[in-house]
Amino acid sequence: MTNTATTPSGQPLGISHKPSRTAAMFDELDKANRPAFIGYLPYGFPDPEVSLKAFKTLVDHGVNAVEIGLPYSDPVMDGPVIQAASQIALNHGESIHGVFRAVETVANAGGVPLIMSYWNLIYHYGVERFARDFENAGGAGLITPDLIPDEAGEWIEASDRHGLDRIFLVSPDSAPERLAVVSKAARGFVYAASRMGVTGERKTITDSPEALVERTRKAGASRVCVGIGVSTAEQAAKVGAYADGVIVGSALVHQLLGETGRKALDEAEGLRNLAAKADELAQGVASAR
Numbered sequence: 200m201t202n203t204a205t206t207p208s209g210q211p212l213g214i215s216h217k218p219s220r221t222a223a224m225f226d227e228l229d230k231a232n233r234p235a236f237i238g239y240l241p242y243g244f245p246d247p248e249v250s251l252k253a254f255k256t257l258v259d260h261g262v263n264a265v266e267i268g269l270p271y272s273d274p275v276m277d278g279p280v281i282q283a284a285s286q287i288a289l290n291h292g293e294s295i296h297g298v299f300r301a302v303e304t305v306a307n308a309g310g311v312p313l314i315m316s317y318w319n320l321i322y323h324y325g326v327e328r329f330a331r332d333f334e335n336a337g338g339a340g341l342i343t344p345d346l347i348p349d350e351a352g353e354w355i356e357a358s359d360r361h362g363l364d365r366i367f368l369v370s371p372d373s374a375p376e377r378l379a380v381v382s383k384a385a386r387g388f389v390y391a392a393s394r395m396g397v398t399g400e401r402k403t404i405t406d407s408p409e410a411l412v413e414r415t416r417k418a419g420a421s422r423v424c425v426g427i428g429v430s431t432a433e434q435a436a437k438v439g440a441y442a443d444g445v446i447v448g449s450a451l452v453h454q455l456l457g458e459t460g461r462k463a464l465d466e467a468e469g470l471r472n473l474a475a476k477a478d479e480l481a482q483g484v485a486s487a488r
Contacts, residue, residue, distance in 0.1 A: 217362030220339040221387035224263055224311050225422055225443055234439035236261055236484040237424060238477065239315065239448035241268035242301045243293025244284040245455060245463030251304045252466075253455065253473055258310035260474045261481025265305045266342060266448070269298055269316035280449040283456065287463055295324050299336035306337035313366070315342040321354070330357035340364025340387045348384035355384065366390050369415055371407045378418035388422035388443060389415055393429070409441045432483025439487025447480055 228235055238257045243250050257265055270285035270293050298314065305312035314333065321329050321341070333341070340363055346354065348367055358365050364387025369378055371392070381389055393408040412423045425438045426446025439445045454472035457464050464472070 214359045215362030219362075219364050219387055220311050221264065221313070221364045222422070225388070228263065232488050234442055234484055234487055235263045235424065235444035236435070236481055237264045237266060237313070237426070237444050237446045238262040238451050238480075239266035239268055239281075239426075239446065240451060240455075241270045241281065241285050241288050241293075242298045243270060243288030243291055244452070245287055245466075245469070246291045247293065247297055247300075249463075249466050249469075250288070251301060252470060254301055254304050254310075255308045256470055256474050257451070257477055258305060258308035260477035261484075262310060262477055264311035264313055264339070264444070266313045266315045266446070267298060267301045267305065268448075269295060269314060269320050271317045271320060280452050280456065283461060284452045284463075295320055295329075299332055299338075302333065302336040302338045311339045312337060313340050313342055313364075314338060315344070318343055318346040318354075326353045326357050327360075330354075330361040330363060334361040334363060338363065340366055342366040342368075342390060344368055344390075348380050351384065358386070364388075368392055369411065371411050373411070373414075375414070375418060378415050378420075382415060382419035385420065388424050389420040390446070391415060391423050391425045391442070393425055393427045393438075408438065412442050429480075432479045432486075435480050435483035436487045439484045445480075445484050445487075450480070451476060 224235060240250065240253055240257065254265055254267065270288040302312040355365060365385055366387050367381045367385050368390045369381050391408060391411045408425045412425060415423045422443040424444030424446050425442040426448065429435055429438055429445055429447050430450035435445045451473060454476045455463055455469040463469060
């Protein structure tokens with residue numbers, strides 16, 4: 200049987216020279232002196248079909264790149280809002296097999312499709328198989344919150360073969376040596392977590408992310424985006440003043456949830472809320488510089 204990492208003739212696949220779509224996005228935004236607006240939603244929430252409409256809504260209302268989350272039963276980084284949304288998605292039978300429809304939806308809408316996933320899901324799907332299917336769907340890059348470069352050899356090779364970006368995380372506690380390792384291994388951008396802990400909306404954003412962005416750039420990163428806690432236009436403008444991109448997750452997911460946080464809103468109401476919040480945040484990002 201021919202290995203999936205070889206050509207039909209059995210020759211090993213080489214390195215793709217396809218340019219980074221994420222890098223191209225940043226270059227285009229640089230011309231307007233604007234940071235990127237990166238929005239997150241879990242695939243399959245509140246159900247697979249509505250989630251596709253939600254991803255398109257994000258792009259239609261100012262989101263440049265979409266983080267498509269793969270719901271997971273044992274998250275280590277997700278706060279209560281994203282956990283609730285992910286559980287609803289899992290209850291509706293969400294699986295990794297369908298996520299590539301979301302990738303195609305974002306790409307067709309004109310956005311840059313990213314996937315954010317815990318490594319266990321990719322590993323069990325098959326690393327080479329995932330990279331191939333992701334590329335074929337029009338994907339740009341993978342964010343791996345629980346995979347460090349030191350243990351990412353298989354993914355680094357597969358992403359090089361398929362021209363996909365590798366987005367690793369750093370935190371305010373990351374040592375200079377760790378920042379250098381991550382910056383060297385990353386392709387597309389480095390994800391700077393604004394604080395230690397899980398995702399979630401916050402009333403204030405401290406100055407620690409700005410220092411982390413500066414340290415990460417000094418360590419060799421060409422692009423650094425900040426996430427975790429950004430939930431208002433004011434916060435987005437503050438972060439966008441120094442970061443290459445502003446990442447928003449919980450504040451967007453929240454728009455599709457009812458008051459109890461356990462049940463999704465009616466489709467029409469949820470999508471209206473999502474569009475309004477994306478517009479608000481997009482204005483904040485646009486006013487950052």
